[in-house]
C-alpha cells in the first residue's frame with residue numbers, strides 16, 4: 001500500500017461515493033450548528049419537506065448573539081438577535097437534534113462545547129457553518145467550515161460534496177522560548193504563508209513544539225488554520241489527545257473505548273508519505289507576536305515597528321496603506337508604543353481554561369491601568385465554572401476585569417459587546433478585519449498572556465519583560 | 468438555483484487584496500433569518516457613511532458601475548467568515564461573476580450554490596481585466612461558462628479552469644441536495660458499514 005498522510009487516511013475512511021471526476025460524497029460524523037448560519041438551512045428543509053438524516057450526530061448551541069452580561073436570564077434585548085436564537089430553539093426541538101440552550105451551564109462557543117462534551121473525537125469528519133471549525137483538527141479530526149447551503153446539505157444527507165485538497169505539512173521543530181505560546185505559533189505561521197498560502201490545502205501541524213502543546217494549545221493552533229486559507233488543520237492524535245478525550249460525556253466507554261483507541265493509534269502520517277508543500281519553522285525562532293494591520297497576516301514580533309506600505313509588493317501596498325490609515329498608526333512607530341483602550345480575552349481561539357490560567361498568571365496581584373476597559377469571556381459555562389473553582393475569577397475581578405458569561409462576545413461583536421469608533425483593543429480572538437469588533441474599532445491580535453500584560457501597562461507589551 | 472451560461476456585463480474594479488466576508492457583508496446584517504434582501508447592504512461599511520448617505524468614491528456608487536454584474540478584485544477574495552450571506556448579498560445586488568487571482572475556499576464553494584461564477588485567473592490576466600473594468604460603462608466584458616472564457620471589451624480572450632462537476636451544476640442550475648439524494652443507497656451502505664467498524668461514532 002502506498003504511504004498515506006493523516007489527511008489521506010481520514011478522507012479514505014469517509015468517502016461514501018466517488019464519481020469518475022473525483023467528486024466525492026464525504027460522510028460527516030459530527031455536524032455542529034449555531035444560530036447565525038443555520039436558520040435558512042432549516043427553513044430549506046421545511047420548504048422541501050426534508051428531515052435531518054442523523055439528528056443524533058447533530059449538535060446545536062447558540063453562541064454568536066447571546067448576551068454575556070450576568071443578567072442574561074432577562075433575555076436578549078436586540079430583537080433580531082433574539083429571533084435568531086429563538087429560531088434555533090425551535091429548530092433544534094422540531095428536528096430533534098442535541099441542544100444546549102442559553103440556560104444550560106454547558107452552553108458556550110460551539111467549538112469549545114464540542115470537544116468539551118466529547119463530541120469531537122480523533123479520525124472523525126466534523127463540519128459546522130462556521131469557518132473556525134478548523135479548531136477540531138487538534139484531535140486529528142478532519143474539520144472544516146461550510147456555508148449555509150452546505151449546512152442544509154449535511155442536515156439532509158449527512159454528507160458533503162467534496163474534492164480532495166492537497167497535503168501541506170507545517171513543522172515546528174524544537175522547543176518554544178519562555179513567553180511564546182500556541183497563539184504565537186499560529187500567527188507566526190500565517191505571517192510566513194500569508195492568508196492565502198494555505199488555499200487548496202489541508203495542513204498537518206507536526207514537530208516537537210506541536211507535540212509539546214496541550215490540547216488547548218493545539219486547538220488554538222488549528223483554530224487559525226482557516227486564517228492561513230487552509231481548508232482544515234490537523235494534528236495527529238497521541239497520548240495527550242486520548243487523556244483529554246477519556247471520560248468526557250460523549251466519548252466512547254469500555255470495550256468501545258478500546259476499539260476506538262486501536263483505530264486512533266493508526267492515525268498518523270506514514271513515514272514516506274508525500275506532502276505537496278512543506279513549511280518548517282524553528283520553535284526557538286518564534287517570538288511573541290502582535291498584528292498591526294487588518295489582516296491576520298499583518299503580524300510582527302512585538303519588538304518590531306509598524307512597517308512602511310512601500311515595503312510590500314503588488315496589491316498589498318494599497319492594502320497596507322489602507323490598514324495603517326484604518327488602524328491610526330504611523331510607519332516606523334514601535335509596536336510597544338501603541339496605546340490600548342480595551343482588552344478582550346476570550347473566543348474559540350483563546351477562551352479555554354488554559355488561556356484563562358495564562359492570563360491569571362500575569363494578572364495575579366496586579367491592577368489594570370486606570371481607564372482601561374477589560375473583559376474576560378470564558379468559552380463555555382463549564383470553563384467559567386472551572387475558573388471560579390480554581391480562583392482565577394477572583395484574580396480577574398480584583399485586577400479590574402469584567403468577568404462575563406460564555407459566548408462569542410467581542411470576537412465579532414454581534415451582541416452588545418462592541419468597540420466604538422477608533423477604540424483600540426488587544427484581543428485574543430482570531431480576526432482583526434475592519435469593523436470586526438465594532439464599526440471602525442481597531443484590533444490587535446495577541447496571546448492571552450500578552451493581552452493581560454497590555455491591560456496592566458496600557459500599551460502593547462513584550463510579555464518576556466513580565467515573566 | 469439560477470442557471471449561469473453566458474454573461475455580457477459591466478465589470479467593477481476593486482483592486483484591493485484580501486477582501487474579506489466582513490467587508491462584503493458586515494455582521495449586523497447576519498441577524499436576518501431570511502436569504503434575500505442583502506444586496507442593499509453589500510460592502511455596507513465601504514459604501515455608506517454612518518448617516519446612511521452614500522460614499523461617492525466607492526466604486527459601486529459611481530454611475531458607471533451601479534449596474535455592474537461582474538467584479539474584478541485583488542487576491543484572496545472572500546476570505547474570513549463562512550457566512551453565505553456574502554454570496555447572497557453579491558447575487559442580490561446583481562453581480563453574477565467575480566474574477567480574482569484567488570478565492571478563499573468556503574466562499575468559492577458558496578458562490579456555486581448561489582448561481583455566481585468565481586473565476587480564477589493568473590495575475591497578468593487579472594491586471595488586464597482590471598484595466599478593462601476601469602473603463603466604466605462603455606466597456607462590457609463577456610463571460611462564457613461553456614467555453615470557459617472571459618473576453619475583454621477589446622476582444623482579448625482569457626481561458627479559465629473550473630471543476631467539471633461545479634460547471635455542470637451551474638450550467639443546469641441543479642440543486643445539490645436533490646442530486647445527492649439520488650445516491651441515498653450509497654450513503655445507506657456506507658453508514659451501515661461504518662456503524663460496524665466505528666460503532667462509537
Ligand code: SF4
Nearest residue numbers: 132347348408411412
Ligand atoms: S468566538 Fe469568534 S471566531 Fe469563534 S465561533 Fe465565535 S465568532 Fe466565530
